[in-house]
Amino acid sequence: MTTQIDSTQPGAVFDSSKITVIYVLGGPGAGKGTQCAYLVEDFGFCHLSAGDLLRAEQNREGSQYGELIRTYIREGTIVPMHVTIKLLENAMTEALKEKEGKNIEGWADGKGRFLIDGFPRKMDQAIEFDRTVCLSSKVLFFSTTEEVMLGRLLERGKTSGREDDNIESIKKRFRTYENDTMPVIQYYASQDKVAQIDSTVTIEEVHNAARETVQKLFSEKQ
Numbered sequence: 001m002t003t004q005i006d007s008t009q010p011g012a013v014f015d016s017s018k019i020t021v022i023y024v025l026g027g028p029g030a031g032k033g034t035q036c037a038y039l040v041e042d043f044g045f046c047h048l049s050a051g052d053l054l055r056a057e058q059n060r061e062g063s064q065y066g067e068l069i070r071t072y073i074r075e076g077t078i079v080p081m082h083v084t085i086k087l088l089e090n091a092m093t094e095a096l097k098e099k100e101g102k103n104i105e106g107w108a109d110g111k112g113r114f115l116i117d118g119f120p121r122k123m124d125q126a127i128e129f130d131r132t133v134c135l136s137s138k139v140l141f142f143s144t145t146e147e148v149m150l151g152r153l154l155e156r157g158k159t160s161g162r163e164d165d166n167i168e169s170i171k172k173r174f175r176t177y178e179n180d181t182m183p184v185i186q187y188y189a190s191q192d193k194v195a196q197i198d199s200t201v202t203i204e205e206v207h208n209a210a211r212e213t214v215q216k217l218f219s220e221k222q
């Protein structure tokens with residue numbers, strides 16, 4: 001692994017003055033994935049869903065983590081952080097390689113922009129990723145009620161094929177979210193890094209609010 005020196009976070013793999021990392025949080029079913037897809041269109045982000053990366057690793061033939069990941073996902077608990085962080089770091093390296101020299105907005109001269117969706121779900125992940133991979137710039141926090149999230153997840157469960165879109169797993173995921181993820185949101189809120197967006201309203205309204213937040217961040221960064 002080559003280690004670039006980051007002016008703000010010495011020892012991190014990626015320099016946060018060039019690589020913008022936005023964490024996307026919110027309870028299960030809050031609309032994180034849906035909104036990320038829009039923001040990719042708007043700003044040319046690379047969208048990395050921690051859950052999707054874990055599911056891909058779970059299904060990868062020969063993975064030493066397959067069974068472990070399956071158990072954690074079914075129980076709605078958080079996979080040990082080193083697994084998820086390594087998957088994210090590898091995916092970031094790949095995206096930077098893939099977009100290099102293609103003259104894509106936001107990706108010239110070693111720059112890049114990432115939406116890291118469903119991460120960090122627990123304090124240890126937050127501290128470790130910021131310190132060793134890339135210091136994050138912002139948290140988009142999509143918030144709505146459990147009732148709304150439950151309705152969306154059960155609807156999604158009809159077609160998602162996800163082993164955890166059933167009522168037992170969903171209840172466990174809600175509990176994990178309250179216990180493990182809310183403290184992460186509070187931690188970043190105390191650093192003034194959180195943009196809270198009500199995701200009870202229509203997809204379009206949520207998208208407008210999210211787009212404005214990101215626009216503001218990029219105009220401040222330049």
Ligand code: C5P
Nearest residue numbers: 050051072073076077078079118119121
């Ligand atoms: O974000 P998503 O709902 O796809 O995540 C599905 C599951 O993947 C979570 O309930 C959890 O078990 C696992 N996960 C994790 N750490 C993350 C993101 C997801 O352990 N940062």
Ligand code: MG
Nearest residue numbers: 032033049051
């Ligand atoms: Mg998702």
